[in-house]
Amino acid sequence: MHTLKKLYCRCFQISFRAALPLMPYREPKLIDGFSGVSKVLRKHNITRLLLVTDPGVYSLGLTTPLEQILKKAGITCIVYKDTVANPTSANVEDAKNLYLKKHCQALLAFGGGSSMDCAKGVGARLARPNKSLAKMEGILHVMHKLPLLIAVPTTAGTGSETTLAAVITDADTHHKYAINDFSLIPHYAVLEPEVTVGLPAQLTATTGMDALTHAIEAYIGHSTTKQTRKAAIEAIQLIFQYLPVAYKNGKNRTARKEMLRASYLAGTAFTKSYVGYVHAVAHSLGGQYGIPHGLANSVLLPIVLEAYGSAAHKKLAHLARITKLSSSPDDTTAANAFIAHIRKMNASMNIPTTLAGIRDEDIPKLARYADKEANPLYPVPILWDDKQLALMYHLVQENKEKENNSHAETGHRDYTGISA
Template identity: 40%
Template sequence: MRFINWLLHKCIVGLLGVVQKFLSVPTQTLFAGAGSSGQLARHMVAMGHQRILLVTDQILVDLGMAENIRKSVEEAGGELFVYCGVLPDPTTAIVEEGLAYYRTQRCDSILALGGGSSIDAAKGIAASATNGPVQSLVGILKIRQALAPLYAIPTTSGTGSEATFAAVISDAETHRKGFLADMKLIPLGVALDPLLLTGMPQGVTAATGADALTHAIETYIGRWSNDEVRRLSGTATRLLFDHLPRVYRNGQDVQSREAVSLASYYAGQAINHASVGMVHAIAHQLGGLYGTPHGVANAIVLPHVLDCYVEHSPEALAELAAVIGVGRSSQTDHERASAFVQATRDLLAQLGLATRLESFPTSDIPAVANDSMAECRLYPVPHWVSRAELKTILDKIAV
């Protein structure tokens, strides 16, 4: 059975790898630094967008962020219409409501403001505006027409949704998560404004930072990694090790906030070329079953999956050790890979993140293992984790 699963994984990943090589990643316009959100808003008007739909949540409206964007748009000669109905894990109903408002106000473009939920909702609205119901777009490469013009201003640093070709929209009735994957979902422009991040709570900073770190590591060590991916994800990894503890301790550190935002963005770009891996395959199950925030789930799972890779595929992890300056060149790949994994554990500990999941009973391990392995067939992991290895990992994180 293990051989059959391994062979199926090889065939699926091989086929997806061929398809991926022929996909063109759109070029984005990037604004970064203090005040860049206003720059992006003015850029949209300069590009001819006169009636802009802002997709966000009520909290950011209450904080005044939407009003600041409105001022920038109106100063440039455009109009802003605010849809603030986004909730965590956006549903098809939210997309439909946002789309109805987009059409009622005769908008010509969409600007997402918020974390991954707002950006994913905006992607769903932009896609369904030109392609039909969002339910029909769930899957890989099902979006036929260009989206309504889409731009993004992330207010967290971790999901990378502002840079990636994916969106997650849950079915409003079944609550089953639907994954949309298409290069057309990549926003045309992005602003990484650290001034919007200084009030982010410590827990959110830690969890989203762990998410970005997982993206960076999994893309670097995956089988689809190449020179460009390693440049992006290696830079992201170094920036996160250098700056994430700083913004965790001091949320007002604008320079480090910007660095972490760039790291999340670079790691998101790397995903477009290299996908993710086993950590995400497990974390998605924990999120679906127990509502575990994605970054927290990644943080719990990441060190244990990396331990497994140290034994079977240490070379890329050894390279990452050099990227962050741990280990010695005289050591073996195995020793340097181990040093990197320990440094990762130390970083996550500095962020106060959990190491076990209290809501995960050991009785659920077989089901979680089955679903994780099924999802992992789609990912170019450096080592095919056996069912026994996976159960060992899950034993370490369950209560």
């Protein structure tokens, strides 16, 4: 990255960090179980709401208990169930139109990050009816109060129930972008482990690694606070302990409960301290190819951490020591032990080392998208431009699998030019 651009990015990040105490961050209030939802709605004099979910969650009947509770309480629940993975601007418009047609007064997101992002997008469009989603890309372009928003996560990974971000894919261009605004933080969240019990093992794995990515990227960046560091560390400890258990035995309710807590904590950490290049690259891959976000993060995480090199070693070493993965006083040795543990976790849960479908001709465009998303906002350990980011796509291409596997044990890949 050119020196002037680096200077601009770091100055922007320093200013943003200095302003953190003055910004209206808030955490969602936690509702105790589904029965508490109707009480909250009555408190706010709400009698009609739009429940935003996806076909998979709806077909499993996960929303049924809540719908029945609301019906008993005399609250009309309109369901929008067509949210796709990597929700599109078309999803948001369809759900928004249903909200208006049925005269709804509040939003309830029920599902993974896709459903929550869709519901947040609906809220943004309702708050700013004359502004397109594309015009809200970036930071603080909503700036209006949303209808009451309740989030019920069915995966322990995205942390969307705590965050100010909504990630939307343009239905026409397939460009995936983030909308960041304090008004998008849900007002309430329900952490109900019962709805995660039936989550398939592979989805448990990739969403859990998504939460781990949130916590690690929040911790190693330059905009941490005492609160976000504490939340990130606790989330990492919980994920290392309980994700393997939840993967092997999805009916273990203790593991499910603790993973929901870990996801929530990681969400509170990265809401203030932001993420890094893992997310920027993953978002572009999701937008272009529909690669699930958790899967992309899982595969990219150890590769990007390794590519950061010495810029991230001190903080990764601290995480290695606090999680008892290394007692080495040498930061490089301890950091490498931490990264090796992530690779070991991925392998134990059958997460691949590469991603299918990435085309060489797409990489320059994808790298530009990642550069635009991440710089100057993300306070990463070391700054990369689009040319340096392009290497990350090559390292996770499926046709590189043999090469990647040969380096999986040693961790010695060719990062020539990445740290320049």
